[in-house]
Amino acid sequence: MLRKIGTVCVMLTLAMLLIAVGCGKKHPSTSEDKSEAGSKPAYASKGDEGTITGKVGFDGASPVSKKIDMSQDANCASSSGDKMTDDTQVADGKLANVFVYLKGGPVDSHSFPTPSDAVTLDQQGCRYHPRVIGIQVNQTFRVTNSDNTTHNIHPSPKRNEEWNQMQAQGAPPIEKKFGRPETLIPVKCNQHPWMKANIGVLAHPYFTVSAKDGTYTIKNVPPGSYTLVFWHETLGEQTQQVTVAAKESKTQDITYKSGSTPAATSMQIGPTLVLP
Amino acid sequence: MNERTGKAVSDQSNVGLHRLAVVLSVLTVALLVAGALVTSNEAGDSVPDWPLSFGRWLINSNSFVANVRYEYSHRFIAGIVGATTLLLAVWTLFSERRRWMRSLALCAFAGVVAQAAIGGLRVRFPEYKALIAVPHALVAQSFFAVIVAMAVFTSRKWLLPRSTGPDNANLPLRRLVSITVAAVLIQLVLGAGFRHQAFGIVPHIIGAIAVTVMIALTVFAVWRRHKQEEYLIRPARLAASLLVVQLGLGIAAYFARLASKSDPQPLEPMISLTVTHLVVGALTLATMVVLALRCHQVLIPARRESAGAVSAAGLRSSGAAV
Numbered sequence: 001m002l003r004k005i006g007t008v009c010v011m012l013t014l015a016m017l018l019i020a021v022g023c024g025k026k027h028p029s030t031s032e033d034k035s036e037a038g039s040k041p042a043y044a045s046k047g048d049e050g051t052i053t054g055k056v057g058f059d060g061a062s063p064v065s066k067k068i069d070m071s072q073d074a075n076c077a078s079s080s081g082d083k084m085t086d087d088t089q090v091a092d093g094k095l096a097n098v099f100v101y102l103k104g105g106p107v108d109s110h111s112f113p114t115p116s117d118a119v120t121l122d123q124q125g126c127r128y129h130p131r132v133i134g135i136q137v138n139q140t141f142r143v144t145n146s147d148n149t150t151h152n153i154h155p156s157p158k159r160n161e162e163w164n165q166m167q168a169q170g171a172p173p174i175e176k177k178f179g180r181p182e183t184l185i186p187v188k189c190n191q192h193p194w195m196k197a198n199i200g201v202l203a204h205p206y207f208t209v210s211a212k213d214g215t216y217t218i219k220n221v222p223p224g225s226y227t228l229v230f231w232h233e234t235l236g237e238q239t240q241q242v243t244v245a246a247k248e249s250k251t252q253d254i255t256y257k258s259g260s261t262p263a264a265t266s267m268q269i270g271p272t273l274v275l276p
Numbered sequence: 277m278n279e280r281t282g283k284a285v286s287d288q289s290n291v292g293l294h295r296l297a298v299v300l301s302v303l304t305v306a307l308l309v310a311g312a313l314v315t316s317n318e319a320g321d322s323v324p325d326w327p328l329s330f331g332r333w334l335i336n337s338n339s340f341v342a343n344v345r346y347e348y349s350h351r352f353i354a355g356i357v358g359a360t361t362l363l364l365a366v367w368t369l370f371s372e373r374r375r376w377m378r379s380l381a382l383c384a385f386a387g388v389v390a391q392a393a394i395g396g397l398r399v400r401f402p403e404y405k406a407l408i409a410v411p412h413a414l415v416a417q418s419f420f421a422v423i424v425a426m427a428v429f430t431s432r433k434w435l436l437p438r439s440t441g442p443d444n445a446n447l448p449l450r451r452l453v454s455i456t457v458a459a460v461l462i463q464l465v466l467g468a469g470f471r472h473q474a475f476g477i478v479p480h481i482i483g484a485i486a487v488t489v490m491i492a493l494t495v496f497a498v499w500r501r502h503k504q505e506e507y508l509i510r511p512a513r514l515a516a517s518l519l520v521v522q523l524g525l526g527i528a529a530y531f532a533r534l535a536s537k538s539d540p541q542p543l544e545p546m547i548s549l550t551v552t553h554l555v556v557g558a559l560t561l562a563t564m565v566v567l568a569l570r571c572h573q574v575l576i577p578a579r580r581e582s583a584g585a586v587s588a589a590g591l592r593s594s595g596a597a598v
Contacts, residue, residue: 068540073342085540150330150339154321154402162403164324190321191342194540 043110048246049220056098056214056230060258062090063234068194070126075149076192081125087196088234094214095256097132099184099200099231101207103239105224112204118142118175121187121197123151123167128187128197132233134207135199137181143167143174150191155199157185164190184231198233223248230254293367294430300360301427301562304420307357308558310350311416312551315471317542319343320409323351326399327392354392361388364426380426387419406474413468417461417561424562428569438507443571444578449497453568456490460561463487467557471550477530484526491519491564498567507574511567518560525553 065084070076089096118140122129126147135141143153145167153174154164159182165174178185178201189195200207210216225243235256244250314320322343323329329348330339340348361384368381394415398408428434443450463483470480498512529549536546 066538066540069543072345076342087540149341150344152322152324154324156402164321164402166324166330188318190319191344193318193343193542 040109040111043106043112043222045220045222049222050244050246050248050250051217051219052102052221052228052242052244052250052252053215053217054252054254056095056100056210056216057253057255058090058093058095058214058258059255063088063258070192070194073126073149073192075147076126079125079147081127083125085194086127086131088232089212091212091214094210094212095232095235096210096212096214097130097233098210098214098216098256099132099134099198099207100210100216100218101134101183101200101202101229101231102204102218102221103227103229105226106222107204107206107224107226110204110222112136114138115205120144120173121153121199123147123153123189123195126151126189126192126195128189128195130209131196132184132198132209133200134209135178135201136205137201137203138177138179141176141178141199143176145169145171151189151195152191153187154190155185155187157182160185160201183229196233200231228252230256232256289432289435290371290430291432293364293371294427294432296360296364296367297423297427297430300357300364301420301423303353303357303360304423305555305558307350307353308416308420309551309555310346310353311412312554313346313547314350315409316547316550317343317346319346320398320405321402322347323399326396351395354395358388358392361385361423364423368426374429377426377429380422380429384419384422384426387415387422391415391419406469406472409472410465410469410474413472414461414465417464417558420558421457421461421561421565424565425569428566434569434573438574440574440576441502442578443575445497445501447497448575448577449494449501450568450571450575450577452490452497453494453564453571456487456494457561457564457568459483459487459490460557460564464557464561467554471554484523488519488523491515491560494564494567498571505574508567508570511563511570515560515563515567518556518563522553522556522560525549525556529553 065086068083068085070079070083086097114136119133119135120142121133122144124146126149145151148169150166150168152164152166154162156162157178159180160178163176167174178199180201181203182201184198184200187197187199206218206221208216208218221244223244223246225241228240228242230238230240238254238256240252240254242250242252325331329335329344329351335344335348365381365385369378372378372381391412394408394412398405398412401408463480463486466480466483469475470477495512495516498508502508529546529552532546532549536543539546
């Protein structure tokens with residue numbers, strides 16, 4: 001009998017272990033300031049900054065949007081707003097939601113002040129608005145819920161801390177910061193798996209997202225030579241070399257071709273078999 | 277022929293305990309289905325806290341929507357499985373004479389606790405989801421195998437007097453079937469790794485080829501050596517059938533996943549195919565476990581047999597080619 005009681009005690013100990021895991025403190029979800037810009041000299045404007053502007057075109061047949069089935073949440077299904085996929089938004093041969101940013105040159109060799117205003121990602125009609133968003137390192141990232149349902153916001157970064165937080169209807173905004181540059185961080189609502197967004201985190205303010213007509217503008221660019229990076233969620237990344245002279249306004253157009261895809265994954269079997 | 281007496285059977289038989297083990301096996305299959313639905317619907321992070329769900333043990337109906345339905349159902353069924361395992365373990369401890377059965381019951385309980393802890397880690401550390409999801413799958417399938425084994429050990433069929441026979445081929449069946457069980461378990465883990473994107477499809481395809489060969493060899497060996505022994509032939513036949521179904525499901529699930537890549541969310545038939553593929557995989561493991569246990573029960577290793585411990589009559593006398 002004593003042996004059996006001892007065994008039951010072992011079982012209880014295991015149960016306690018389980019409780020200990022449950023009560024274990026989760027790592028803090030807010031990012032600490034791990035900016036890599038600390039040692040760089042602060043950028044001092046000489047008033048000779050230029051502008052890069054252009055259009056992102058799309059060559060080929062526009063991708064067909066698919067209808068999103070929101071029936072698993074009545075609040076989403078009954079909400080107003082578009083219920084078609086928008087991962088590749090093309091209008092009149094122009095591509096929206098391309099994240100455009102500068103790499104190299106003076107923007108990477110200087111530090112820039114963190115804006116005091118927040119960048120907001122809203123959940124409305126069970127979709128993220130906007131779908132692609134840019135933010136500076138340590139700038140406040142605010143998430144609001146305009147829906148009559150509960151969401152959870154789950155960015156999956158590689159260089160920043162991952163967090164996953166619920167936000168009920170009417171709940172106050174969630175505010176977070178990303179401590180390290182990272183392009184781009186996918187964001188997902190695990191309750192509504194069609195809800196996807198992407199956040200570009202940069203140490204400088206020279207980035208933008210192409211509008212519905214494909215146009216983009218990066219203002220106040222310090223003179224210098226850069227790599228201009230265009231990133232699209234489904235079509236991948238393209239780059240251009242650009243040199244901006246003092247007070248110059250540069251036009252840099254680019255075109256994505258239908259069928260161009262980002263890096264292959266192990267799941268792809270197309271005309272050629274791609275295995276890991 | 278080496279036979280146990282009928283009295284020994286009635287002494288060891290515990291119908292209630294056996295029924296509970298069977299119920300727990302069925303509940304575990306339900307839990308595997310629920311877990312597979314969580315993965316296929318990408319619902320693993322839909323409830324960000326653990327062990328509570330949105331700060332509660334029982335969530336309200338307003339919260340039970342969208343992907344939360346899958347994740348919370350998984351947690352709820354896991355709770356029932358945990359409680360049933362505890363009941364089974366305590367019952368076994370206080371009613372079983374076989375010491376190793378009591379140890380097995382304790383193993384089952386330790387497994388369910390470990391599994392719950394791994395599940396909790398998976399929720400609380402989403403950045404390591406691939407790393408944590410693979411052991412979660414391993415423990416799940418191993419736990420299922422242990423519960424199936426307990427159901428076998430407490431069954432009247434197991435306790436009935438059985439003819440025993442020699443296992444003296446170059447590759448003994450006991451060894452072959454044990455290797456096959458291990459291969460199936462490893463293959464299930466490779467499948468989980470692919471599903472959770474810990475690695476690509478290649479290891480799972482290699483595993484599928486290996487498991488196909490191993491099950492085919494095992495079934496062929498059973499059929500060749502013990503054709504008349506229904507006790508062994510039945511699970512072997514079932515394993516062969518499940519293998520065929522599983523291969524078809526695996527190919528269908530893979531192409532369904534490929535076709536669903538541009539879908540805005542997980543949709544049918546990808547969800548049903550991947551879930552069924554996982555469940556048939558688990559049932560294949562269970563069938564192989566049953567076959568392995570039965571082989572170990574009725575086949576006597578050549579060394580022991582040659583030492584004259586038992587008569588070689590048994591199965592040989594029933595007409596099976598050895």
